[in-house]
Amino acid sequence: MLSQRALQVQPSPTLALSAKAREMKQQGIDVLAFTAGEPDFDTPDFAKAAAIEAIHAGYTKYTATPGIPELREAISEKFWRDNHLRYSPDQIVVSCGAKHSIFNALMALVDPGDEVIIPSPCWVSYPEQVKLMGGVPVIAPTEESNDFAPYYDAIRELITPRTKVLMLNSPCNPTGAVYSRQTLKEIAALAIKHNFWVIADEIYEKLIYEGHSHTSIAALGSEIYERVITINGLSKSHAMTGWRIGYAAAPLKVAKAMICLQDQMTSNACSIAQYAALGALQGPAEWYDTMRQRFDARRKRMVEGLNQVPGIRCWTPLGAFYAFANVEGLKERSIDGFDFSDGDGVSAYLLEKARIAVVPGSGFCAPGYIRWSYATSEAIIEAGMDRLKSVFSS
Numbered sequence: 001m002l003s004q005r006a007l008q009v010q011p012s013p014t015l016a017l018s019a020k021a022r023e024m025k026q027q028g029i030d031v032l033a034f035t036a037g038e039p040d041f042d043t044p045d046f047a048k049a050a051a052i053e054a055i056h057a058g059y060t061k062y063t064a065t066p067g068i069p070e071l072r073e074a075i076s077e078k079f080w081r082d083n084h085l086r087y088s089p090d091q092i093v094v095s096c097g098a099k100h101s102i103f104n105a106l107m108a109l110v111d112p113g114d115e116v117i118i119p120s121p122c123w124v125s126y127p128e129q130v131k132l133m134g135g136v137p138v139i140a141p142t143e144e145s146n147d148f149a150p151y152y153d154a155i156r157e158l159i160t161p162r163t164k165v166l167m168l169n170s171p172c173n174p175t176g177a178v179y180s181r182q183t184l185k186e187i188a189a190l191a192i193k194h195n196f197w198v199i200a201d202e203i204y205e206k207l208i209y210e211g212h213s214h215t216s217i218a219a220l221g222s223e224i225y226e227r228v229i230t231i232n233g234l235s236k237s238h239a240m241t242g243w244r245i246g247y248a249a250a251p252l253k254v255a256k257a258m259i260c261l262q263d264q265m266t267s268n269a270c271s272i273a274q275y276a277a278l279g280a281l282q283g284p285a286e287w288y289d290t291m292r293q294r295f296d297a298r299r300k301r302m303v304e305g306l307n308q309v310p311g312i313r314c315w316t317p318l319g320a321f322y323a324f325a326n327v328e329g330l331k332e333r334s335i336d337g338f339d340f341s342d343g344d345g346v347s348a349y350l351l352e353k354a355r356i357a358v359v360p361g362s363g364f365c366a367p368g369y370i371r372w373s374y375a376t377s378e379a380i381i382e383a384g385m386d387r388l389k390s391v392f393s394s
């Protein structure tokens, strides 16, 4: 008999849908995939070169569990340069992707029965990881009309003596929301008053549009700094999803606990990928601007295209690379017997009739929505918007 843990965990719907779209393409079916959770750009040459150099230099053995000292130093400098955050290298833990960093953080903090507040729509893995710890995910809904920002009052009402952690994700996957300094200040005040931790997942930090800027909640004062685990990584900032490098920065006692847990689970992240990450962090900052500008143009085109379909309403995302479209306006319609009562039905219709793969909002605790990734070429976005229009105009 499998463990209760294994029996209760749900597979990631985003990974499953990406795999399905890939499989259909391999069968020669002309699928337009908008499922990607990764930049479609190539990893920059300066990161690749650092990896190749590391191989030739023989850096192919175990490293210290929390990462090579040069990388922890470079991450510490990055936090100061980009986020006004002082983390010493010994407060930094490098792991196999930000997903692993979040897992380590939850493992270090959450006991069975502890509650973890998760503003939603939320990234698919947060509730599942909390459940794997024996914790209780407590969903705090946010709304489009409030720019998908967490409500102070809604969160306050959910706080109980068992509240241990609040998950924050700005810029947010799937909504594209970017939380204001004021929102973060309010959350920080709650965390301090009610004595809970904040895990701040800042993986999309470099992808923010329309002149908005990123604020790290840990930088809002020394009291909140002591309660935050800041998560980041190279996957989205440097198109390095396959290299699997993420990192966490935390108060020393939490960092030490995370290192100890990682010691027993995976040891260090791949040595070669760590050198690639070092090369990436030391590379030119213009890389981000070029990528952001491309994403920005696609973002505008996609939002425009989605809003042209009667029954679909798409809020303009301010960060990340997803358009999160509300499809509740399609509820009254039904084409070829497909049920449009939620995003699942609409997504099934799109795959079957338009050969468009998207991710239904149910996996993000938002069944009335569909997530469209614009981390794909301009040509595919154009073709996708044309197909979308034509299947709904029929």
Ligand SMILES: Cc1ncc(COP(=O)(O)O)c(C=O)c1O
Residues within 6 Å of the ligand: 037, 096, 097, 098, 099, 100, 123, 169, 172, 173, 201, 203, 233, 234, 235, 241, 244, 245, 246
């Ligand atoms: C919000 C969020 N956090 C973390 C991750 C995981 O990143 P990594 O590939 O570094 O594990 C993702 C990936 O899609 C994400 O969307």
